[in-house]
Amino acid sequence: MASDGGRKQFWKRSGAKVPGSIQHVYGAQHPPFDPLLHGTLIKPGSKPPTTPVKLKKVSTFQEFESNTSDAWDLGDDDDELLAIAAENLNTEVVMETAHKVIQNHSKLQEQHKFQEEHLQEEKQEEFAQLTSMACGDNRLVKSVSEGHTSSSLDNASENSSMQRSQSLPQTSIPPLTSGMADYNTSVNPALTEREASRLDKFKQLLAGPNTDLDELRKLSWSGIPKRVRPIAWKLLSGYLPANVDRRESTLQRKRKEYFAFVEQYYDSRNDENHQDTYRQIHIDIPRMSPEVLRLQPKVTEIFERILFIWAIRHPASGYVQGINDLVTPFFVVFVCEYIEEEEVENFDVSSLPEEVLQNIEADSYWCMSKLLDGIQDNYTFAQPGIQKKVKMLEELVSRIDEQVHRHLDQHEVKYLQFAFRWMNNLLMREVPLRCTIRLWDTYQSEPEGFSHFHLYVCAAFLVRWRKEILEEKDFQELLIFLQNLPTVHWGNEDISVLLAEAYRLKFAFADAPNHYKK
Incomplete structure (x- = not known):
């Protein structure tokens, strides 16, 4: 028993934390609760849990406080919490550490400013090059000169111009990918080194005379960069051929074919045989995901045509609730091929040229059709x-x-x-x-x-x-x-x-x- 007591005493540790001790690991999304960062969660008048604190620690913190000044105004509760959490600090060490932090921060600020200025110069040069490339393309690309003109008006416009320049590709790309904007439903941060490397791999693969679809699938499994997503989806769905030279002619042929269907069938939507289908489509579109541009009359019109033509051409299933949602991702991705807005939900689709809207509509129809071909038994009778x-x-x-x-x-x-x-x-x-x-x-x-x-x-x-x-x-x-x-x-x-x-x-x-x- 004596040996047991000695063993317990030998392994006993003090409660104080020591360097190298095991601590919990927290992710950035779920950090440990810190009352100093969540002061609003402490009710007024309430006090935090009291912990025995040595007088020496309190006086040490008071000494530190008297020799430093914070940029934040602390309330009574914050002072008390800080007093409880204070460690045994040496004033000279604290001051020296604070001075180093300020120096490092100043250096980082200067480096960041220099990098931004250097990046701006590079982007302006790339802008000029991309303008000449975009002029030879039939797709809609916002004028670069428009960005430079607006930059002379005020600083806010200059920042907007910089964001648009960053969303453009930086290397030579095939005609189908030029003019692609960066799709984003949230904040659009600068590309990391890894993201830039993946984007280059996609561009090289898509620019080849014959795209290796197996390699494209491997790359795409872990996500497709926003800038090349439209063409990648068209290739992966089987809508576009792997051969680069055949793509433009295929697009023109399939788009003409779709609008031939529209001309042939769409006027029959009010016929007795089809009016129930069209009425159900018209009712379902406003019920779609709130994120889509569904409330815009132009979007509603496009969705109605796509869904009605598909239902008429697939009588085995016809239109079933749920199919309307499947148009949305294709439509949003293909809209982003022609615009440079960061938040597509706020973009006015009717501001696009009619030819561009027709291209988006036809491409969305064919890609949705390819998807539904693989799951059509989901929508036949009794599903x-x-x-x-x-x-x-x-x-x-x-x-x-x-x-x-x-x-x-x-x-x-x-x-x-x-x-x-x-x-x-x-x-x-x-x-x-x-x-x-x-x-x-x-x-x-x-x-x-x-x-x-x-x-x-x-x-x-x-x-x-x-x-x-x-x-x-x-x-x-x-x-x-x-x-x-x-x-x-x-x-x-x-x-x-x-x-x-x-x-x-x-x-x-x-x-x-x-x-x-x-």
């Missing part, structure tokens, strides 16, 4: 494709997370009640539009991505919320949660994690039917 996929999802979840599956079953929540929409709309109603577009980069890179791989994405998506699901204790709460999942702040990183988990599930179960079924 057997969706029924089958929901059943497969239930079996898969029962194998990968039996606890979640049993919890849903105990509270009588049927998979069809929440997963039907996941299959019908390809998760478009569950995640923001920016996430859907990133998701579709991978779907178009995967064999049967919109049908087979989507099943594993849905399974990973459900299990992603296992903690929240297990906390809900009745049918109503569970169903409300599953139909309103908190993904409003999701970004590309969340989608990348989801896709990685889906790929893991596919690798484990797709070629192992004995693992898949009980």
Whole structure:
């Protein structure tokens, strides 16, 4: 027993932190709670938890405070918190450290200013070169001289000009990619070294005489840069040929073919046989995702034509609610081929030339048609494709997370009640539009991505919320949660994690039917 006591005494550590001690690792998205950074969360009049503090530490902090001055005004609560958290600091060390921090900050500011000035000079030179390139292209590119003219008016216009210049490609590119703007639904930061390297790989691949589609799929699986996404999607969907010389003629032929359909069929939308279809389309478009430009009359008109022509040309399924959502990603991506706005949702589509709008409409129709060709059984009578996929999802979840599956079953929540929409709309109603577009980069890179791989994405998506699901204790709460999942702040990183988990599930179960079924 004495030896046990000695052993305990030997391993005993003091409560104070020492260099090299193990600490929790926190991500930037979920940092540890710091009351100094969340002062508004402390109710007025309340005091933080008291901790025994030695008088020496308090007096040391008071000495430090008397020899320094902060740029922030601290309240009483903040003073008390700082006094509690104060360590045994030496005044000379503190002053020396603060002086070094100020010096380093000044140096960084000077370096940043120099880099910005240097970057501006480079961008102005590239602007002049790109202008001459864009003039030979039939696509819409905003005038560079317009940016330079506006820069002489005020500083805000100068900053806007700089942002537009950064969104343009920096190397020679084929005609289909020139004039591409940078699609963004949030802030558009400068490209990192890794992102710039990936963009160069895409440009080199797309500029070749014959694009290697297998290599394009490999590159696209982890996301496509915004600047080359329009042409990449057209190639991955099978709308454009791999041969560069044939692309422009293919585009012209397919666009003429689409508008021949419009001329042939669209006037029949008020006929007795088709008026119900057209009426349902007209009702569904305003119900679409709030992020799309759906309220603009021009957008509504374009969507109505696309959906009606598709329904007439596919009588086996006709128009079914849910198909209307599938136009949106293509339309938004192809609009960004012709504009340089950072937030496409705020762009007035009617300001584009009529020829450009026709190109966007025809391209969206054909790419949506290619997508639906692979999942058309989702939209035939009784939607057997969706029924089958929901059943497969239930079996898969029962194998990968039996606890979640049993919890849903105990509270009588049927998979069809929440997963039907996941299959019908390809998760478009569950995640923001920016996430859907990133998701579709991978779907178009995967064999049967919109049908087979989507099943594993849905399974990973459900299990992603296992903690929240297990906390809900009745049918109503569970169903409300599953139909309103908190993904409003999701970004590309969340989608990348989801896709990685889906790929893991596919690798484990797709070629192992004995693992898949009980």
